[in-house]
Amino acid sequence: MHDIRAIRDDPEGFAAACSRRGAVVDTAAILALDAEWRRVVTANQEAQERRNALAREIGEAKRTDKDTADLEAEATALKARMADSESDAARLQSERDGLIAVLPNLADADVPDGQDESANRLHRAWGEIPSFSYDAQEHWALGESLGTLDFTRAALLSGSRFTVLHGAMARLHRALASFMLDLHTSEHGYRETGVPHLVLERVLFGAGQLPKFGEDVFRTTTDHWLIPTSEGPLAALYADDTLDGAKLPLRLTARTSCFRSEAGAAGRDTRGMLRQHEFEKVEMVSLTAEEDSERELERMLSCAEAVLQKLELPHRVQVLCCGDMGFSAAKTYDLEVWLPGQKNYREISSCSNCRDFQARRLGMRYRAQEGRKFVHTLNGSGVAVGRALVAVLENYQQENGEVAVPEVLRPYMGGVEKLTSESVL
RNA sequence: GGAUGGGUGGCCGAGCGGUUUAAGGCACUGGUCUUGAAAACCAGCAGAGGUUAAUGCCUCUCGCGGGUUCGAAUCCCGCCCCAUCCGCCA
Numbered sequence: 001m002h003d004i005r006a007i008r009d010d011p012e013g014f015a016a017a018c019s020r021r022g023a024v025v026d027t028a029a030i031l032a033l034d035a036e037w038r039r040v041v042t043a044n045q046e047a048q049e050r051r052n053a054l055a056r057e058i059g060e061a062k063r064t065d066k067d068t069a070d071l072e073a074e075a076t077a078l079k080a081r082m083a084d085s086e087s088d089a090a091r092l093q094s095e096r097d098g099l100i101a102v103l104p105n106l107a108d109a110d111v112p113d114g115q116d117e118s119a120n121r122l123h124r125a126w127g128e129i130p131s132f133s134y135d136a137q138e139h140w141a142l143g144e145s146l147g148t149l150d151f152t153r154a155a156l157l158s159g160s161r162f163t164v165l166h167g168a169m170a171r172l173h174r175a176l177a178s179f180m181l182d183l184h185t186s187e188h189g190y191r192e193t194g195v196p197h198l199v200l201e202r203v204l205f206g207a208g209q210l211p212k213f214g215e216d217v218f219r220t221t222t223d224h225w226l227i228p229t230s231e232g233p234l235a236a237l238y239a240d241d242t243l244d245g246a247k248l249p250l251r252l253t254a255r256t257s258c259f260r261s262e263a264g265a266a267g268r269d270t271r272g273m274l275r276q277h278e279f280e281k282v283e284m285v286s287l288t289a290e291e292d293s294e295r296e297l298e299r300m301l302s303c304a305e306a307v308l309q310k311l312e313l314p315h316r317v318q319v320l321c322c323g324d325m326g327f328s329a330a331k332t333y334d335l336e337v338w339l340p341g342q343k344n345y346r347e348i349s350s351c352s353n354c355r356d357f358q359a360r361r362l363g364m365r366y367r368a369q370e371g372r373k374f375v376h377t378l379n380g381s382g383v384a385v386g387r388a389l390v391a392v393l394e395n396y397q398q399e400n401g402e403v404a405v406p407e408v409l410r411p412y413m414g415g416v417e418k419l420t421s422e423s424v425l
Numbered sequence: 426g427g428a429u430g431g432g433u434g435g436c437c438g439a440g441c442g443g444u445u446u447a448a449g450g451c452a453c454u455g456g457u458c459u460u461g462a463a464a465a466c467c468a469g470c471a472g473a474g475g476u477u478a479a480u481g482c483c484u485c486u487c488g489c490g491g492g493u494u495c496g497a498a499u500c501c502c503g504c505c506c507c508a509u510c511c512g513c514c515a
Contacts, residue, residue, distance in 0.1 A: 038475070038476090041474080041475060041484085042475055042476065042483095042484095044475095044484080045474090045475060045476085045483060045484040045485085046483080046484090048483090048484060048485085049482095049483060049484070051495080051496085052484090052496085054495060054496085055443075055494095055495055055496040056443080056444095056496085057495090058443080058495050058496070059443035059444085059495090059496070060443085060444085062443075062495095063443080063444095068495075071495065072495045072496095073495090074495085075495040075496080076494095076495065078495095079495080242435095242472085363473095372472085
């Protein structure tokens with residue numbers, strides 16, 4: 001959410017910054033609503049001031065047994081006149097804020113211009129792209145021949161875009177999540193947090209998923225929303241609060257399921273478990289003072305990269321261009337892992353600095369020496385568990401179709417060092 | 426889901442139609458005193474918004490939303506949350 005004062009102070013500059021994000025903003029309409037709202041609010045406050053004075057006068061007059069009929073008549077008339085303009089004020093404010101709420105965060109200066117992923121900028125790369133003496137298989141082929149990635153039964157239970165994991169494959173998936181949480185909590189200073197998967201509308205509004213992207217999110221019959229990522233509940237954990245600035249940064253991590261309707265993704269990644277309606281993700285969220293968020297973004301990126309490095313998975317980091325960033329982000333790094341079967345890099349993590357954009361929507365502040373300020377929020381996958389499983393399968397595959405277990409995951413696998421064919425039935 | 430009792434500033438806590446512009450205490454901050462500290466004393470101490478060149482002035486906020494009234498922390502209605510008991514349940 002943008003500060004209305006930023007628009008009042010420099011409408012042209014604000015509009016230009018929006019258009020860099022590919023958003024069209026009618027600042028004249030916003031400012032017209034704002035001016036009218038301020039006019040009505042000021043008039044109302046003056047009327048209220050008079051009403052308060054009258055009530056005091058009446059109180060004093062009654063104590064001395066004076067006649068109050070005239071004063072009461074004036075107060076009654078004033079009250080009747082105010083009713084309409086009060087609802088006008090509420091309507092004007094909500095119209096104004098409605099126009100602002102759909103505007104994306106503005107991009108940092110060092111974010112490249114551009115409309116889509118072709119304008120993203122390579123930041124760095126890590127690891128050798130492996131060469132295989134045979135045609136490397138995709139994860140779904142490996143999983144199906146092992147018998148432990150089961151898309152048939154998943155479709156039976158839930159339709160398309162779901163996966164059933166059997167035996168050692170399920171354990172490897174769990175091992176990945178445990179490994180990531182252990183790494184972030186014991187080495188990166190994040191506090192593990194268990195959060196609900198069903199949240200109220202305001203949580204998704206605060207994160208920026210609503211009001212614009214409601215069709216991507218599942219909603220229950222009880223007006224709860226299924227989280228598309230734990231970024232929302234983690235970032236909103238201290239909504240409406242004023243945090244002690246000395247206790248920042250606050251670093252939180254959670255493993256949750258994530259639910260996405262994937263509206264508009266028809267035909268993309270239909271094979272395998274790359275794009276699911278339900279998947280697990282380990283998320284990192286940091287709340288920082290405003291002067292620390294840039295440094296925190298670099299740190300968070302390193303924490304996500306550490307996961308892939310310890311798993312020895314080759315990857316690269318891209319700086320997303322203005323047009324490829326999510327709604328709430330001011331700057332985003334995407335972490336892309338190499339998939340030998342796909343012969344392509346695929347996103348496995350996205351680390352963003354949202355600056356004060358989400359905190360304004362959430363009313364989340366901190367006390368600094370200079371006064372109260374909005375906290376800066378950052379979020380990053382650390383990393384997507386399902387896609388990490390895909391990456392392990394494709395990178396650790398062997399010619400006979402078996403898959404080695406990465407060294408760091410072996411303590412979590414009860415002695416299992418490779419995935420072999422399992423007969424499930 | 427049912428019953429009862431509660432929700433007042435950072436915390437405790439009074440108030441239960443009109444000198445409450447929310448008493449008092451604790452905590453916190455500054456000052457006086459002191460070699461320093463403690464104590465004591467003095468002062469300050471919520472947030473959001475409007476308005477102003479500015480000092481200021483004003484409005485709103487006693488869980489949330491309505492209502493009654495000239496006037497609501499206080500009365501009425503609805504909802505939320507907390508506690509306890511019952512029911513149900515992993």
